[in-house]
Amino acid sequence: MNSFDEFLAMGGYGFYVWTSYGIAFVVLLLNVVLPMMQRKQFLRELALKQKRAK
């Protein structure tokens, strides 16, 4: 437990290190998740249009 606390503390630089990793993680995750959601939405709209056209 003690060593895990030390790990999180990063020798006193915990705030800078973890904020860096956190921001990178969120930005990179959004870059993959947003286009996937966008594609699902777009395909749903196209399917609806095609049904109406029939």
Next chain:
Amino acid sequence: MSTVILQTISLYMSIIPAPIVRFYHNTASPPYFYNLSNKLLPWLTVIFLLLLGYGLYGGLYLAPTDYQQGDSYRIIYVHVPAAWMSLFIYVIMAIAGAIALIWRMKIANVVLISSAPIGASFTFIALVTGSLWGKPMWGTWWVWDARLTSELILLFLYLGIISLYGAIEDKRTASKAVAILALVGVVNIPIIHYSVQWWNTLHQGPTVTKMDKPSIHLDMLVPLLVMATAFKLYYAIAMLQVAKIEILKREKNTQWVKQLVETADE
């Protein structure tokens, strides 16, 4: 004059082996590219996650504490690969722009515009993590020196490409405009790279690319190279995800997209 150039080009093209020509034509076709992306994505994701896992473990845990910078240097495992990617992606975009302009290859333009948000993200990450590293080490979040300023200009180039593409209604004109902007902006890339040598700066010089004698310990270097490879794979994954939606939007009135929608609907 131009006919001579064209003849020379086609002469050189004729010695390219047939499978390569076929690959080029296949990849240039949007449905083929779409299906190829679907096949590649699971593999890319698995390799990416493995490399990321090892890179983080190596960088945050295995690598020793730096004798000068303490544990703050561990920001390097995000900062440097992100900064490399910000340059790498821009070069890819400029090459894609050239291909799109010269051979009018549609997919090259899709690659260009799909790369822009990812390049902008990596540039943003490089700037923010650099700032978070600069505060404890230099005592300041930001300085207007050559490296930081040229990297900030790169962010504006990426954002400029994205908004230029969004602002022009006719997407064919928009594609040409962003291809030209991407090519013109490429002059910034060597400026960023050499900025730490050309100008006096707070930013440290190259630690890794001094190939004869890298000034970094091997236990620190290996996770860095692993993370850099992981980020390259991430770029491929994210770019293909954006490219898929971009292709669907451009091709929404074609037969293959209609079929795709029908089969997905059942």
